[in-house]
Amino acid sequence: MNIKLTKICSGAKDLLKYFRQGLSSKQMLKLEYKGLKNGSIAPFDLKFYEQMSHTYINSIPVSMTIKYLRPISGPGKCYDRSLYMFLCFDDAILVRGDLKFLEMKYCKEKSGHGWIEKDGYVYDPSMLYKYPVDLYYKIFGVNNVHKCSHAEYVADLSNKKFYDKVRHTTLQDYQPNGKYRFDLLTSIPLVKGIAEASGNIEFQQELEQYLNNIHYNEKQIDDQLQSKFLTKLVDQITRTADETGRQVI
DSSP states (O other): HHHHHHHHHHHHHHHHHHHHHHHHHHHHHHHHHHHHHTSSEEEHHHHHHHTTTTTTTTTEEEHHHHSGGGGGGOOOTHHHHHHHHHHTTTTOOOOOEHHHHHHHTOOOOGEEEEEEETTTEEETTTTTEEHHHHHHHHHTTTEEEEOOOHHHHHSSSSHHHHHHHHHHEEEEEEEEOTTTTHHHHHHHHHHHHHHHTTOOOOHHHHHHHHHHHTTTTTTHHHHHHHEEEEEEEHHHHHHHHHHHHHOOO
């Protein structure tokens, strides 16, 4: 009898959970539809992407990462992507929180999400849409929120080196004789492969334009890297020989 009762209670809980999920989804869709219809919810615009195109992480503009590399990003990448967006804007706030929507869809342990807030809007790095802050919180059941300004982010010294590098890197750093020129060899071939495999003409054209802007030539960069390595090796051997000679004398 107790076993049957336990099974019934368990089944009722599952049914209630399923009902709540369905109800929550309907409410969410209704609010989203209304926001899209009246224009309060909108996809990232060209100006937003253009502003992100002047910040570089992993040797490519952040705009390209956010706009085109989303399909290869697995769960949890919202934290990295929101951080990248945050670093593009002086007035952005980096936000971490739990979404009731994700908790009901998956589980409480997988309800965490990351985004940025700017000018009264939430910019979601996964959906690539902006929402009025209050509406976003209402739709997705946001709770357990933690916000971080630029000053607060760099106050943690473990973040400062990365922050300073990203904020001070320019297009010139990837052009010939730029200090990060050789970093291109580890990232660009991969990004080119993804662009070609995607079949996305816009992505391919944007990448080609960027590579033209930095005068990218894979063979030339590789030759320069090998030449630099050999020069350092010869210098090291020469110094070692000189030191050995002085010790003998």
